[in-house]
Amino acid sequence: MDLRQLRYFIAIVDEGSFTAAAQKLNVAQPALSHNMRNLEADLGVKLLTRGVHGVKPTSAGTKLYEHAEVILRHVAQATEQIRNYSGAPSGAVTIGLTSSVALVAAVPLVQAVRIELPQVSLRVVEAFSGTILEWLNDDRLDFGCLYDVTRSRSFLAEPLVREELYLICPPGEGGDDITFEELAGKDLILPSRPHNLRDRVERGARETCTVINVAVEINGLPQIKALVAKGVGYSVLPISAVMEEWRAGLVSARLIVTPYLHRSVHLCSPRGTPATEAASAVRAIFVRVVHDLVSSGVWPSVLLLDNEEPS
Structure with missing residues (x-):
């Protein structure tokens, strides 16, 4: 061979x-x-x-x-x-982003990489967190984003941001904050198991002894948003995932409180595999882009420190 x-x-x-x-x-x-x-x-x-x-x-x-x-x-x-020791970073870099992260960060990341690293060929793949986890374990990604990561032997994880979750409502049904118990009786449109968002909602249901009604299971973010906009039901998402629709009045949003629902985004890379100069450079740009998005309010979330774990 x-x-x-x-x-x-x-x-x-x-x-x-x-x-x-x-x-x-x-x-x-x-x-x-x-x-x-x-x-x-x-x-x-x-x-x-x-x-x-x-x-x-x-x-x-x-x-x-x-x-x-x-x-x-x-x-x-x-x-x-080895080649990069003689010049600017070059070569292929593959990263995996979940749909909601890609929605807010993919375009500014690609723009920055094209300007600052013209010799780098960037491949951005969008997938569910479970698929990204599989690709990281198989060493098919230079790095990727996952939610609520615990310690792993197969990859390194750096906390990036923590997002609060909202009840996404049909247009005109917005209002004040809503308790988790008030989700009872609402027709929810959620991804199927296993999915981080579904797990987080069901964990909230167990913690509050609330019976939730998952009326529709669908694994596409655009489809979930379209169904909510048409009044078919409600969903639970970070506000960044519906920012464009929310500002256009196509959907409404109410912050879920008592308890607050949130999830942490981690930047993960295979453990034990040396990163190329190109991958390290793209990773640094990605972290900077995320910080800029949060600081400017484009990505409503809270920045996490390197040593900070999700609570």
Whole structure:
């Protein structure tokens, strides 16, 4: 097994075709097929199957694909880290953001990176916190954002901000603060389990002995906001997630009190994997962007110190 074979293998799986992979890699298709036969012979297992819907990985091929991505990523990181000693940070950086964090921070982050690190290729992936956690554990991200992180052996976590949660209401139904017990009887629109927001609401229900009614489970932030705006029900979100709709009068918001509901956003990176110069530079910009967003009121939240844990 060598790096070229792994690159060929990943391209075939991604493209679902030997022909398309050969075109993408700019190599002859017979050479591609020859390398895959040698790889399968060396490993003693079939990696790819051909069918009417194209080329698919076997179960062994799927596992190799996961390892190959990590191996090639580490090789690229090592190469970039050494090259960066001679100049400005360069190379690829991949970060994972949850939907609500991406909504407020992704655009200013990309703008700042493009201006300050023109040689860095930034990839921002938006996903649920559970998926980001999986990618961090698999070492597929340079860093990512997670909520309410406890100590972990697999990654390092730096607290960033703490957000208060609001009851998001249809337009015209705003008002004063609302106690958690007053959520009883309201048709709630929430993500399905497991999801940090759903967990936080259900924990509040247990703490206050409140029976909540989850009328709709849906895992898309745009869809949740649209349903609330149409009067289908209510949701629980940080105000930053609905800032545009709230200011436009499309939804209303009431701060949840007694108890206050909040969650902490942590910046997490794989433990034991040296960060490239490019990843370190992007991370520093991200932290600065977050501080600027909070200080200017664009991201209504409270900054957390490095040694501060969520309460």
